[in-house]
Amino acid sequence: MKTEQAVAQATTSMTMIQALRSAMDVMMERDDNVVVFGQDVGYFGGVFRCTEGLQQKYGKSRVFDTPISEGGIVGAAIGMGAYGLRPVVEIQFADYFYPACDQIVSEAARLRYRSVNQFTAPLTIRMPCGGGIYGGQTHSQSPEAMFTHVCGLRTVMPSNPYDAKGLLISAIENDDPVIFLEPKRLYNGPFDGHHDQPVVPWSKHPMGQVPDGYYKIPLDSASVYRQGSDVTVLAYGTMVFVSEAAANETGIDAEIIDLRSIWPLDLDTIVKSVKKTGRCVVVHEATRTSGFGAELVSLVQEHCFHHLEAPIERVTGWDTPYPHAQEWAYFPGPQRVGEAFKRTMEA
Amino acid sequence: MSEYPPLRLHVPEPTGRPGKATDFSYLHVSKAGEVRRPPIDVSPPDTHDLAFALIRVLDEDGKAVGPWAPDIDKETLRHGMRSMLKTRVYDSRMLIAQRQKKMSFYMQSLGEEAIGTAHSLALKDGDMCFPTYRQQSLLITRNVPLVDMICQLLSNARDPLKGRQLPVMYSVKEAGFFSISGNLATQFIQAVGWGMASAIKGDTKIASAWIGDGATAEADFDTALTFAHVYRAPVILNVVNNQWAISTFQAIAGGEDTTFAARGAGCGIASLRVDGNDFLAVYAASKWAAERARSNLGPTLIEWVTYRAGPHSTSDDPSKYRPADDWTCFPLGDPIARLKKHMIGLGIWSEQEHEDTQKELEAEVMAAQKEAEQYGTLSSGYSPSAADMFDDVYKEMPEHLRRQRQQLGV
Secondary structure (H helix, E strand, C coil): CCCHHHHCCCEEECCHHHHHHHHHHHHHHHCCCEEEEECCCCCCCCCCCCCCCHHHHHCCCCEEECCCCHHHHHHHHHHHHHHCCEEEEECCCHHHCHHHHHHHHHHHCCHHHHCCCCCCCCCEEEEEECCCCCCHHHCCCCCHHHHHCCCCCEEECCCCHHHHHHHHHHHHHCCCCEEEEEEHHHCCCCCCCCCCCCCCCHHHCHHHEEECCCCCCCCCCCEEEECCCCEEEEECCCHHHHHHHHHHHHCCCEEEEECCEEECCCHHHHHHHHHHHCCEEEEEEEECCCCHHHHHHHHHHHHHHHHCCCCCEEEEECCCCCCCCCHHHHCCCHHHHHHHHHHHHHC | CCCCCCCCCCCCCCCCECCECCCHHHHCCCCCCCCCCCCCCCCHHHHHHHHCCCECCECCCCCECCCCCCCCCHHHHHHHHHHHHHHHHHHHHHHHHHHCCCCCCCCCCCCCHHHHHHHHHHCCCCCEEECCCCCHHHHHHCCCCHHHHHHHHHCCCCCCCCCCCCCCCCCEHHHCECCCCCCCCHHHHHHHHHHHHHHHCCCCCCEEEEEECHHHHCHHHHHHHHHHHHCCCCEEEEEEECCEECCEEHHHHCCCCCCCHHHHHHCCCEEEEEECCCHHHHHHHHHHHHHHHHCCCCCEEEEEECCCCCCCCCCCCHHHCCCCCHHHHCCCCCHHHHHHHHHHHHCCCCHHHHHHHHHHHHHHHHHHHHHHHHCCCCCCCCCCCHHHHHCCCCCCCCHHHHHHHHHHCC
16 A cells, blocks of 8 residues: 555654654755745644644745735735745635635636646645534534535545655645645544544554655545455545444445545546445545535446446535534444445345 | 845744743833824824824823723723623633533633723623624623523533534624624624614614734735725724734734734724723723714724733643743733722722622632533533534525434434
8 A cells, every 4th residue: 555665765653743744844855945834834833733843944934824814825825836836835724714715716726727837826735624623613624525626626635644644745746736635633543433432543553654755645546445345435534434443343344445635536446446346335524415425426326337236325424514512413423334334235 | 146135035023932031112002191082073094193002091000091081980890890800700710611621612811801891881782793702701791691601611401502613602692792703804894794784774783893913814804994994884893912813923913013903094994002901991992983983983993902811722822932921021911900900099999899809700600600510511411412403504494404314313
């Protein structure tokens, strides 16, 4: 599962936060056009500490705090990109990207197209997403489908430290605008949805072993996180581990595909797996209607219809704002995912 | 080769950091009583100097001096003192409850109690505040039942917001307190719209908009100023400059070598910069602005200069980015101590009464907390039912949500 480039290197046990920081560090070292900015990312090192120490190392011209203005952060990044820099910006929570919508949708995503490559927006826009921290409706959202609906954006969501670093390096080097969603519930360990149990740290998980230097994970490749023969599970972010827990608890031999790059998508890996298992369950934390799951279900039926032995199931967040106190009734945990596995096996 | 030297990026930096004291001379503090008080029908461009000065009433000895010294009765002062103390006691109790995991999160207003308290006393019933998450003193001054407020914090069975909102994101329509959004600055333009509606309908109510120094960087702030100016909306535009937006100093929000009040002046709005830790100055400036709004003279922007004495929230640790004793060095002091000195000087308050009131309020808050906890806490498992989650997404629940609720089995 790890690339050749990565296997040859010394590794360190890292949390996802440390892996993301390491990716930025490696890229700032290699390319002095890389700049990092956002709210609280400078002196303080970010509210989740992802940029800790970077200002000290690279100076205030390359790592700095910004005013609280998401539109300003993305708009300024587009201008810097037009000059030739490679900005890596942080939106403090994905729930706060909305004031930057115009700059992302109308500007960054279409700059290359409308100027026929004269100007590009080689930005990476990092944002922590997802719930599970009692963050209520403004610190819990998973807005990936809003980005996949926009032509010209790449949307990525890693599920572990190893992928996070390799994908972030690819995102920074990529000349298209990349929306880099970080499931905040995975920052410190592979959370599987059992919120009443202690968190397993990344140091106890193989994907927490991260190469110290430069390596890349391509932006269009999914990974088969768990091999299986009964049902194909399409998941990303936190739902990879929730699905793994559901497979272990139901005894259903699920093949879990971690999409990693949500769009553009590694369709080949998906189609190959569904043709093998004949069954498919799509899992995401975001709300159901017009969620990215709808796109996945369409693609699977377009490409695998004659191989399907059961209707494709979707397990998602409910179509409500993310509630605060009822967080765990909202969150699609292992029980709901396991029930979908059973339904698809019985169909 | 260019004939010019290389350009350099300027990134503002506070003078104080952990282990290094802040130089507060950047505040440009005026002497109490020295700033002029124009009539309420002043032409907005003629308030330009007031956007850079600092309106203060209480002098070092606790005496009310100068043209802004308000005509305020003994009972209002006592109500103000009581409300500030109650807010502070409430904050400290709720902070402990959060540490005990009875609630998921809390935000104090320590050091900023005078602003919401005195402002609230200057408004009338029916006026609508569009607050941020640090104006609990507005609710406490309006005597909103503490039990209701605490039930919201505990996300319990009596939570008026049914567990849907983060603690402190209150919504109390009958107390003139608009629903708090976790997203910043959004409410600032909404307040202008509410004021415009009052004008459209020929009403006499006014709106009061709230924002922090940090959030003025959001576009919604500038939009609000433009709309308020264009339509001469009956609204008070409050900018609470507490010097810190999580870890970033007010200069990062645009406060370096200028003031936030100057932003209003630049938009053609009458603008004042006021000592937010001076209860009397807050009351006087709020009254002035409310009179202007109610007299169809349009909006007033007020920058309240204060200091965020506590962490941003229970998720924050300010010792990582600012001097530990910064608040004690802040030149505008503690709003409660300053009003106390004034009231004792007037002979309407005493050390003994202060101490007794403090004890009485502690007992009141504790009793309210005890009652609220009977209806559950976040950790006790009596949270609002999961079925509630599906209500109020729409006025009438559509079929798809009914099916989803059924699927959840609640």
